[in-house]
Amino acid sequence: MAQFSAEKLAKVNEIIARYPQGKQKSALIPVLHIAQEEFGGWLSAETMDYVASILKIEPIEVYEVATFYSMYNLKPVGKYVFEVCQTGPCMLNGSDDIIEYIKSKLGIKVGETTADGLFTLKTVECLGACGYAPMMQIGKHYREHLTKQKVDAIIDECERNAVTNN
Amino acid sequence: MGKKLLLEKAHVPGIRNYDVYRREGGYRAVEKALKTMSPDQVTEEVKKSGLRGRGGAGFPAGMKWSFLAKPEGVPRYLVCNADESEPGTFKDRYLMEFIPHLLVEGLIVASYALGSNRTFIYIRGEYAWIVDILEQAIAEAKNNGWLGKNILGSGFDCEIYVQRGAGAYICGEETALIESLEGKRGNPRIKPPFPAVKGLWDCPTVVNNVETIAAVVPIMNITGEEYAKIGVGKSTGTKLISACGNINKPGVYEIDMTISVEEFIYSEEYCGGIAQGKRLKACIPGGSSVPILPANLLLKTAKGENRMMNYESLSDGGFATGTMMGSGGFIVLDEDQCVVRHTLTLARFYRHESCGQCSPCREGTGWMEKILKNIEYGKGKKSDIDLLWDIQRKIEGNTICPLGDAAAWPVAAAIRHFRDEFEWHVQYPNAAQNRNYGLAHYADPLPVVAAPKA
Amino acid sequence: MADQPKLFKVTIDNITIEVEAGTSILNAARMIGGDVAPPAMCYYSKLKGSGGKCRTCLVEVAAGSTADPRPMPKLVASCRTNVMDGMVVKNITSERVQDARKGVVELLLINHPLDCPICDQAGECHLQDLSYEHGAEGTRYEFPRRQFEKHNLGPYIQLHMTRCILCYRCVFTADQLTNKRVHGVLDRGDHAEIATYIEKALDNDFIGNVIDVCPVGALTDKTFRFKNRVWFLKPEDAHCSCSKCSGKVTLWRRGDEVFRVTGRKDQWGEVQDWICNECRFEKKKTSDWVIEGPTKVSRHSVISANHYVDTVKPHEALPEVMGGRNPRLLMDIHSISEVNKPEIDLSKIQGPAHSNDFKKSEKPKGQ
Ligand SMILES: Cc1cc2nc3c(=O)[nH]c(=O)nc-3n(C[C@H](O)[C@H](O)[C@H](O)COP(=O)(O)O)c2cc1C
Ligand code: SF4
Ligand code: SF4
Ligand code: FES
Numbered sequence: 004m005a006q007f008s009a010e011k012l013a014k015v016n017e018i019i020a021r022y023p024q025g026k027q028k029s030a031l032i033p034v035l036h037i038a039q040e041e042f043g044g045w046l047s048a049e050t051m052d053y054v055a056s057i058l059k060i061e062p063i064e065v066y067e068v069a070t071f072y073s074m075y076n077l078k079p080v081g082k083y084v085f086e087v088c089q090t091g092p093c094m095l096n097g098s099d100d101i102i103e104y105i106k107s108k109l110g111i112k113v114g115e116t117t118a119d120g121l122f123t124l125k126t127v128e129c130l131g132a133c134g135y136a137p138m139m140q141i142g143k144h145y146r147e148h149l150t151k152q153k154v155d156a157i158i159d160e161c162e163r164n165a166v167t168n169n
Numbered sequence: 170m171g172k173k174l175l176l177e178k179a180h181v182p183g184i185r186n187y188d189v190y191r192r193e194g195g196y197r198a199v200e201k202a203l204k205t206m207s208p209d210q211v212t213e214e215v216k217k218s219g220l221r222g223r224g225g226a227g228f229p230a231g232m233k234w235s236f237l238a239k240p241e242g243v244p245r246y247l248v249c250n251a252d253e254s255e256p257g258t259f260k261d262r263y264l265m266e267f268i269p270h271l272l273v274e275g276l277i278v279a280s281y282a283l284g285s286n287r288t289f290i291y292i293r294g295e296y297a298w299i300v301d302i303l304e305q306a307i308a309e310a311k312n313n314g315w316l317g318k319n320i321l322g323s324g325f326d327c328e329i330y331v332q333r334g335a336g337a338y339i340c341g342e343e344t345a346l347i348e349s350l351e352g353k354r355g356n357p358r359i360k361p362p363f364p365a366v367k368g369l370w371d372c373p374t375v376v377n378n379v380e381t382i383a384a385v386v387p388i389m390n391i392t393g394e395e396y397a398k399i400g401v402g403k404s405t406g407t408k409l410i411s412a413c414g415n416i417n418k419p420g421v422y423e424i425d426m427t428i429s430v431e432e433f434i435y436s437e438e439y440c441g442g443i444a445q446g447k448r449l450k451a452c453i454p455g456g457s458s459v460p461i462l463p464a465n466l467l468l469k470t471a472k473g474e475n476r477m478m479n480y481e482s483l484s485d486g487g488f489a490t491g492t493m494m495g496s497g498g499f500i501v502l503d504e505d506q507c508v509v510r511h512t513l514t515l516a517r518f519y520r521h522e523s524c525g526q527c528s529p530c531r532e533g534t535g536w537m538e539k540i541l542k543n544i545e546y547g548k549g550k551k552s553d554i555d556l557l558w559d560i561q562r563k564i565e566g567n568t569i570c571p572l573g574d575a576a577a578w579p580v581a582a583a584i585r586h587f588r589d590e591f592e593w594h595v596q597y598p599n600a601a602q603n604r605n606y607g608l609a610h611y612a613d614p615l616p617v618v619a620a621p622k623a
Numbered sequence: 624m625a626d627q628p629k630l631f632k633v634t635i636d637n638i639t640i641e642v643e644a645g646t647s648i649l650n651a652a653r654m655i656g657g658d659v660a661p662p663a664m665c666y667y668s669k670l671k672g673s674g675g676k677c678r679t680c681l682v683e684v685a686a687g688s689t690a691d692p693r694p695m696p697k698l699v700a701s702c703r704t705n706v707m708d709g710m711v712v713k714n715i716t717s718e719r720v721q722d723a724r725k726g727v728v729e730l731l732l733i734n735h736p737l738d739c740p741i742c743d744q745a746g747e748c749h750l751q752d753l754s755y756e757h758g759a760e761g762t763r764y765e766f767p768r769r770q771f772e773k774h775n776l777g778p779y780i781q782l783h784m785t786r787c788i789l790c791y792r793c794v795f796t797a798d799q800l801t802n803k804r805v806h807g808v809l810d811r812g813d814h815a816e817i818a819t820y821i822e823k824a825l826d827n828d829f830i831g832n833v834i835d836v837c838p839v840g841a842l843t844d845k846t847f848r849f850k851n852r853v854w855f856l857k858p859e860d861a862h863c864s865c866s867k868c869s870g871k872v873t874l875w876r877r878g879d880e881v882f883r884v885t886g887r888k889d890q891w892g893e894v895q896d897w898i899c900n901e902c903r904f905e906k907k908k909t910s911d912w913v914i915e916g917p918t919k920v921s922r923h924s925v926i927s928a929n930h931y932v933d934t935v936k937p938h939e940a941l942p943e944v945m946g947g948r949n950p951r952l953l954m955d956i957h958s959i960s961e962v963n964k965p966e967i968d969l970s971k972i973q974g975p976a977h978s979n980d981f982k983k984s985e986k987p988k989g990q
């Protein structure tokens with residue numbers, strides 16, 4: 004069973020130290036972020052049990068939290084997750100067309116992953132980039148003012164990166 | 170040119186870095202507060218400024234601070250609400266991204282006033298890169314003696330930590346935020362007790378919006394009295410507005426609340442008019458939760474006065490003919506936009522973001538979305554419009570937290586002002602698939618219609 | 624410490640009583656009793672932190688207190704709002720409350736399956752009671768009802784998630800009565816569900832109490848399921864000497880046969896003493912128990928209609944069993960005995976279920 008590296012474990016302990024004694028559960032959300040990054044972009048039941056053991060809480064407390072927040076993936080996802088905003092302000096600026104375009108370009112539906120495991124398409128609700136609409140989030144970063152050309156370029160870029168780094 | 174207190178220096182090259190920020194006069198507010206004032210004097214100053222909370226509810230910040238319980242031997246906490254997830258709102262992001270030290274500086278002063286030795290910034294999980302920006306600013310501040318033990322020899326200790334959320338609008342609600350910070354699901358708490366008495370880890374806690382905290386810096390620098398002179402009435406100081414939708418220049422603007430809505434939309438200094446030379450149809454001026462107004466009611470109040478960009482004027486006429494300042498998320502719809510579709514996206518948003526704790530919101534938000542979907546996709550019935558009205562009425566005011574109201578209001582306002590557009594969808598389902606209802610009688614050049622009965 | 628508890632005067636539906644400071648409006652109203660007590664689907668006096676969620680107990684505060692007699696602008700949850708001295712509360716005398724409560728009941732029911740005829744809780748379901756006391760005629764909800772994946776909670780407890788109203792009582796019970804909670808509320812919003820995430824049995828010594836606290840038929844006793852309908856059974860108070868719990872229970876028998884063991888409930892439907900799993904699930908012989916006598920049943924329950932039938936199997940015409948009451952929830956179902964087939968999940972059927980639905984060979988499809 005996978006474990007955090009010494010470096011990540013140190014980070015976890017640093018986070019726990021931010022809270023008063025006995026309030027280590029407060030670290031749950033940040034630690035789940037680290038776990039998701041470390042263990043393949045999603046949270047398996049084993050991963051969540053591991054986090055529970057580190058924070059000395061019951062596994063159900065982790066499941067309750069992990070299923071509540073939309074950023075945690077409870078199933079494996081592609082290497083690049085396109086999270087396209089579809090809320091009002093983005094819709095006013097054509098997010099519906101962008102979503103359709105990505106669907107046809109990648110040949111997948113919303114919620115699916117391409118056969119090569121490279122791309123997952125998700126729709127999300129307002130990400131606080133409404134002035135730069137339409138937009139999507141890929142990993143840690145926002146891609147804004149999307150156009151079809153821009154989407155093409157992003158997909159190319161991801162494919163290139165996937166070949167070069169590992 | 171309006172007065173700028175927050176973003177004046179936001180575009181000085183390198184302002185993200187401590188040295189530049191300090192050179193531009195940064196951290197004077199901390200020096201003034203910690204060296205020359207008592208915590209209560211700082212609170213008093215904020216009271217004098219008339220600063221109202223910028224997170225949406227507009228509660229006077231100084232008053233909130235003075236309500237904080239101070240039992241002996243119990244820690245108190247300040248939590249900065251950087252969850253910013255209200256559709257249309259992206260002002261806090263802008264402030265944190267461009268001038269992070271302003272927030273850090275404000276937090277140190279506010280922590281001092283409230284006696285918070287451990288202060289948290291709770292930031293929405295998606296703003297991942299901003300966490301790095303803030304943590305760097307905090308580290309710089311600490312290296313330069315503005316954080317840590319015995320700051321400036323005042324005897325006051327303070328640390329600031331950034332905590333990321335993980336995707337939940339409801340965590341912007343202050344008690345849900347506290348739950349989330351404790352490592353739990355973001356279920357809002359049932360009040361009372363209020364956070365001022367029992368908040369984070371059951372200790373007295375103040376939750377303030379990013380912009381509210383940042384505004385403490387200019388208040389310290391120019392005094393509360395001077396701050397209160399900017400703006401009008403109870404809308405003191407400056408306000409950040411994030412403008413989006415169909416305008417020429419979307420972005421974040423700092424206004425001093427004396428300008429009119431018309432000027433804000435059409436002047437080159439701000440939105441620069443409606444995109445592609447189109448006409449204004451409607452606007453949601455304070456984030457998705459506040460009522461949408463058709464152009465005529467937006468620009469002029471029911472009394473025929475110019476509507477101004479401030480708390481009082483925007484809410485003039487109540488919900489019958491007015492709206493709210495809210496979080497300052499200014500969403501503009503041009504003549505080619507469909508109000509039904511827009512309302513549907515908002516209903517979907519609230520259904521998606523409901524925590525599911527209380528029955529009216531959990532069940533009602535989903536029901537409204539389904540009906541709106543039917544209407545939008547040509548499967549609606551006339552009675553659906555009344556049903557929608559009835560459902561929103563049954564949610565509003567009957568829930569644990571204001572998300573229920575926030576879900577009800579956009580639907581109510583859309584039906585109140587755009588009922589004919591809903592009816593048109595029902596009557597001409599095929600046409601509604603292909604084209605837009607258009608401007609009808611609520612476009613900008615037309616005179617104000619009489620206030621409909623509530 | 625003050626030796627005399629401070630007393631507050633509170634007026635609810637024009638009846639004034641004095642209660643100790645710190646009493647909730649709901650508990651004050653319960654002291655008055657009768658219709659003045661608002662319905663409570665999530666509050667449970669024995670569970671710390673419960674209440675506030677279902678919103679059925681909303682009341683109007685017409686005057687906050689003598690000191691500040693302003694009315695409260697919003698209706699408040701009476702279970703989580705404490706009385707103040709001089710407070711004036713309106714429950715059944717407030718149209719606003721009646722209207723809001725009707726709305727809450729409607730919303731609680733839109734996704735609730737129409738499977739009362741096959742539900743173990745039928746007859747003692749608080750939602751059923753609520754729906755004919757406060758509900759409206761028929762449903763205006765025209766969409767498929769919510770579905771959930773099935774979860775197995777082990778040999779004792781059956782979960783029917785579609786019936787759950789998310790009152791959180793079972794979560795509080797597990798937190799407060801057992802040392803290790805393995806089930807909880809997962810997901811959020813209208814998809815929130817009671818589950819264990821990975822299949823796990825609920826088997827802690829006191830976990831069986833979740834069955835008693837559940838206001839609806841979402842958590843039921845697997846060792847009892849489908850054996851009978853509660854109103855054919857005779858509830859009697861009984862006890863045994865038990866090392867784990869008080870051993871005070873209600874025994875549900877027909878003739879000499881023990882069909883079910885539950886905690887003893889008070890007039891508000893709350894158990895008086897928690898009982899252990901052994902008493903509940905294992906002691907199924909009359910000889911395990913000392914019978915004290917018939918249980919007095921609360922006004923709230925369908926059973927109080929007093930149609931205990933020991934020997935003759937009744938034809939299950941509900942209005943008769945229910946003392947003339949004709950709950951709408953049940954009326955949507957055609958012939959009851961035809962319907963009474965456990966393998967059919969009625970929630971999968973859109974709208975009212977007809978006998979035809981049960982004759983189809985393939986299962987009706989939900990969304
Ligand atoms: C559903 C909901 C979402 C909210 N989201 C935010 C938010 O993202 N940011 C924020 O500052 N306040 C938000 N609020 C308001 C907070 O509850 C709280 O009033 C605010 O943080 C107080 O800060 P202020 O007094 O400085 O405005 C939200 C409230 C509700 C009910
Ligand atoms: S109103 Fe909605 S978001 Fe707020 S507590 Fe109730 S269910 Fe949760
Ligand atoms: S299963 Fe029963 S007790 Fe548990 S939350 Fe659902 S309705 Fe309440
Ligand atoms: S609506 Fe898409 S980022 Fe706000």
Ligand code: FES
Nearest residue numbers: 675677678680702
């Ligand atoms: S009993 Fe009060 S809200 Fe449920």
